[in-house]
Every structure is written in C-alpha cells, then in structure tokens.
Amino acid sequence: MSLYNPVVWQDGMFMKPQHFQQLDRSQSKLSSMLSANASPLHWGIKRLEINSQLLALGKIGITRAEGILQDRTPFELPLLAELPEVKDVDPSIADKVVYLCCPLPSERSELFGTKKDGARYTLESQEAVDACYDSEDMANIVVGKLNFCLMYDHEDKSAYTSIPILKISEVKPDGSVILDESFIPTCIDIHASTVLNKFATEFASMLKHRAESIVQRLGVVDQQGVSSVSDFMLLQALNRYEPLFWHCASAEGVHPESFYRILLQAEGELSTLCSASRRPIEFTKYNHGDLTSCLSRTLDSAKMTLSVMSEQRAIPLTLKDQNYGIRTAAIPDSKIIDTTTFILAVKADVTLDVLHTQFVSQTKIGSIDNIRDLINLQLPGIEIKPMPVVPRALPYHAGYTYFELDKTGEEWAALKNTAAIAVHVAGDFANLSLQLWAVRL
Numbered sequence: 001m002s003l004y005n006p007v008v009w010q011d012g013m014f015m016k017p018q019h020f021q022q023l024d025r026s027q028s029k030l031s032s033m034l035s036a037n038a039s040p041l042h043w044g045i046k047r048l049e050i051n052s053q054l055l056a057l058g059k060i061g062i063t064r065a066e067g068i069l070q071d072r073t074p075f076e077l078p079l080l081a082e083l084p085e086v087k088d089v090d091p092s093i094a095d096k097v098v099y100l101c102c103p104l105p106s107e108r109s110e111l112f113g114t115k116k117d118g119a120r121y122t123l124e125s126q127e128a129v130d131a132c133y134d135s136e137d138m139a140n141i142v143v144g145k146l147n148f149c150l151m152y153d154h155e156d157k158s159a160y161t162s163i164p165i166l167k168i169s170e171v172k173p174d175g176s177v178i179l180d181e182s183f184i185p186t187c188i189d190i191h192a193s194t195v196l197n198k199f200a201t202e203f204a205s206m207l208k209h210r211a212e213s214i215v216q217r218l219g220v221v222d223q224q225g226v227s228s229v230s231d232f233m234l235l236q237a238l239n240r241y242e243p244l245f246w247h248c249a250s251a252e253g254v255h256p257e258s259f260y261r262i263l264l265q266a267e268g269e270l271s272t273l274c275s276a277s278r279r280p281i282e283f284t285k286y287n288h289g290d291l292t293s294c295l296s297r298t299l300d301s302a303k304m305t306l307s308v309m310s311e312q313r314a315i316p317l318t319l320k321d322q323n324y325g326i327r328t329a330a331i332p333d334s335k336i337i338d339t340t341t342f343i344l345a346v347k348a349d350v351t352l353d354v355l356h357t358q359f360v361s362q363t364k365i366g367s368i369d370n371i372r373d374l375i376n377l378q379l380p381g382i383e384i385k386p387m388p389v390v391p392r393a394l395p396y397h398a399g400y401t402y403f404e405l406d407k408t409g410e411e412w413a414a415l416k417n418t419a420a421i422a423v424h425v426a427g428d429f430a431n432l433s434l435q436l437w438a439v440r441l
Contacts, residue, residue, distance in 0.1 A: 003105065004029035025105065031072070041257050041288045043070045044163055044186040045100075050179070054086060058175035060098055060150060061086040062165070067188060069102055070161045073146070081146040082122070085115075089168065089177050096168045097153040097183075101160040102146050112144050118159070122147045164289070184291040190254045193291070197249070199299050200259070204245035206306045211238040234273045241266045260286055260295060267302050274305050313393035315340065317436040319423060327423045328368055329436050336438045337415050342405040344384060344423070345397060345435035354429075355401050356386050362427040365405060367414045371422035374411070382411045393439050400435070 006026045007019050049064040062084065065077040077083050084100065103120045105111055113119030121144030128141050151157055153164075167183035182195060190196035214235045244262055248254045264283055271280040281301050284294045315336060317329035331337070344365075346355055364374045365382040374381040384403040394402075406412065415421060423434065 042188055043068045044188045045165060045192045046189050048165055048192055055177040058089050058177055059086050060089055075146055081148060084148040084150045087150040089171055091171045093168055094170050097164050098166050099151050099162040100165045101149050101151045101157055101162040104159055104161055115147055119147060121145060184295055186289055186291060188255055190256055190259050200245055200249035204242060204249055207238050207242040207245060210306055211235055211242060237269050256291055257286055263298055263302055267305060270305050313440050315438040317438055319434050319436050325424055326371060328420045330420050334416055340438040340440050343437045343439055344403045345400045347400045347433040348429040349431045350429055358427055360384055362425060364424040366411045366422060367418040368420040368422045369418050370414060371424060375424055382406060382409060391439050394437060
C-alpha cells in the first residue's frame with residue numbers, strides 16, 4: 001500500500017472523499033519528486049522576520065516566514081498558514097539551533113486535525129464566493145493550513161520536515177535572548193541571511209578598492225618604471241569578479257550554492273596571484289542543511305586573501321631634486337621604516353664595477369635633518385650594498401642596479417624622527433637616474 005499512488009477512475013464507481021484525498025497526495029508527491037530531481041538544493045527560507053520584542057522577554061517567535069520545505073511544499077506565513085506558537089527559552093539553553101518544523105504526511109497519522117494532534121494541516125472554516133458566475137452567494141468550506149512549530153536541535157524531529165532558521169547564543173541573567181549573528185539559516189536566497197547579504201556587498205567593495213589601488217599604482221609614471229605583469233593579471237581577476245559580486249549583492253533569488261561556487265572560483269584564482277603557497281585552502285564540502293559550517297571558513301578565507309593583497313608590497317618613494325645635488329623623498333608613514341626594506345635603484349652610463357665601487361663610496365644617505373652634516377663632516381651615513389637578486393615585488397626596470405640600505409646603523413634609527421630621507425651623490429655619473437623603494441619582503 002502506498003500513500004501516493006494515483007487513483008484509478010472507473011465507470012460507475014461510488015466516489016468518496018478518500019478518492020480526492022488520494023488524488024491530492026499523488027499529485028503533490030509527483031510535483032515534489034520532479035522539483036527535487038531538478039533542483040535538489042531548492043529548499044529553505046526566502047524571507048524571515050524574527051520578533052525582536054519577544055527576545056527581550058526570553059521567548060522566540062517569528063512574525064513572517066516564506067520559503068520551501070524540504071519536501072518541496074511552499075509556504076508563506078502568516079498568509080497561508082498560522083505563525084508557530086511562541087517558544088519559551090530556558091535560561092540554561094545556549095548554542096542551540098532553532099528549527100521551523102512542519103509534520104510530514106504519514107500513512108499512520110491523520111493528515112488533517114488540530115495542532116495538538118500533530119497533524120500536517122489544521123482545519124479552518126472560511127466563506128468562499130462562487131468565482132464562476134456573477135453571484136454573491138457564499139459557501140462555507142473547510143480548508144487545511146500547514147501546521148508549523150518551533151523546535152530545538154536536540155528535540156526529536158524524525159516526524160517533521162525542518163529548516164534551521166536561527167541559533168541562540170546565550171540567555172542573559174535578566175532572561176533576554178541573544179542570537180548568534182554569525183549563524184546562516186538554510187535559505188534559497190542569500191538575501192534571507194544577514195551574513196551572506198552583508199558579505200556580498202562588503203566583498204564587492206573590497207574587490208573594487210583593491211582594483212582601484214592597483215590602477216593607481218600602475219599609473220605611477222614619475223618613477224619611469226615598467227609595470228609588473230602580475231599586477232595586470234591581478235587587476236584582470238579583480239575586474240572579472242567585482243561585477244559578479246555586485247550582481248549577487250543586488251539581484252533577488254541568488255541561491256547560496258551558486259554564490260558559494262562563484263566564491264570558490266574567485267578565491268582559487270586570487271590565491272594563485274596573492275598567497276605565498278599559490279594554492280587555495282582546502283574547501284569545505286557544501287552542506288545546504290548546515291550553511292554556517294561550510295560557508296563561514298570560506299568567507300573568512302576570501303576576506304583574508306584580499307586583506308593580504310591590499311598591502312602594497314613595493315611603495316615608491318619619489319626622489320625630488322633639491323640644491324647642491326641633494327635628492328629628498330617624503331616618508332609617508334614612519335611604520336615602513338621598521339616593516340620594509342629600503343632599496344635604491346640606480347641607472348647610469350657607467351660599468352657595473354663603477355657602480356659597485358665608486359657610486360657606493362661617493363653616496364651619502366640619511367635623514368633630511370642630518371644630510372648636510374654627513375656631507376660636510378664626511379660621516380658614513382646609511383650604508384648601501386649591492387643586491388644579487390632583484391626583489392619580486394619591484395616592477396621590472398631595464399638597466400637598473402639595485403642597492404639595499406643597511407638598517408643597523410645609528411643614522412637609520414634617526415629616520416624614525418624625520419619626515420623625509422635624503423640622498424646625495426658626489427661623483428659625476430652620466431645620465432644618472434635614481435629610484436627609491438620601500439619593499440615588504
């Protein structure tokens with residue numbers, strides 16, 4: 001015997017209410033199976049409003065809910081069904097998930113009844129007008145409304161179809177209930193979750209900010225450098241995903257699994273260009289019934305990837321010509337004196353040996369306050385030494401030789417108390433060009 005087999009209609013049969021009930025069940029089951037096979041993850045909350053006033057009284061209640069049950073039954077509260085009864089929260093309860101539940105249809109229990117019976121539908125009488133004729137005659141008919149209730153995760157829900165909608169973080173001494181704001185309910189639209197909706201907007205803004213930062217960096221021409229190819233590749237990836245996340249943040253009906261897929265793809269591509277390992281973190285298997293566990297780690301990782309990328313690895317310190325062969329560059333932030341390595345890029349129409357010997361001995365580097373004393377008194381200042389390998393963070397500059405500034409001397413410590421660094425070259429080097437960089441190695 002099956003609760004969902006179709007009715008066989010025969011000539012001369014005596015029809016009973018059970019025939020039409022069986023027809024309803026078979027048609028509902030057929031529709032549910034088709035929907036489940038076409039989109040197995042299309043169930044959850046579309047809209048949810050929690051009664052915040054009840055939270056202060058130590059109770060849980062909802063004022064509106066719309067979505068699709070796991071058995072593919074659509075619902076809209078309070079339009080098509082009564083709101084579930086308010087649930088009292090015990091003061092000892094913490095870290096508990098609350099589910100919106102509806103009884104499953106069963107061959108052994110009544111489909112229609114009262115809330116106390118645990119039936120799937122509750123009975124209600126209503127007046128209906130005849131819509132086929134121009135008549136004002138009313139008829140009293142009995143309709144069924146889905147019977148919803150709220151249950152905790154530790155309660156037996158085997159006879160119910162359920163959707164996790166919120167999580168209780170704690171109950172304060174005064175009895176008020178605090179909800180876990182990081183909890184993500186099972187939903188069919190990311191806008192039903194404050195966490196996902198907020199993340200989509202924030203992540204799109206972060207992508208935009210990083211892209212604009214790279215564009216600004218690529219537009220620096222006073223250092224006469226050729227921009228790094230990796231910057232263009234990174235900008236291309238950012239420009240690819242920024243419109244997608246703006247779309248997710250504004251469009252209705254974006255399923256969390258589709259959002260998760262875009263996020264994984266973006267993180268994988270950005271990891272190639274940003275992370276030290278060049279590999280993304282091991283992704284968490286998607287679990288539609290527990291979105292918090294599978295999405296939270298990925299959301300945090302995606303933000304971390306962009307945060308690391310936001311740090312400009314090579315900061316150009318523009319050298320400006322002053323009097324008597326002195327060049328100065330403003331230090332934008334005193335923190336970079338401790339967190340970066342200063343590199344002087346030199347280009348001149350002389351041999352490499354001349355740069356390594358004469359240029360090193362005839363160059364004075366120090367704070368803008370001390371540079372004249374270093375020159376007049378022949379003090380050493382900040383020493384420089386040739387670099388065997390050009391740092392990857394620096395853009396490619398053809399014909400340049402790179403020198404690292406020594407950070408161990410007293411003059412280097414003096415930079416912390418000044419607003420600019422000064423460079424003086426005493427010798428005559430044809431077509432001399434200098435660039436100064438602060439690099440995070």
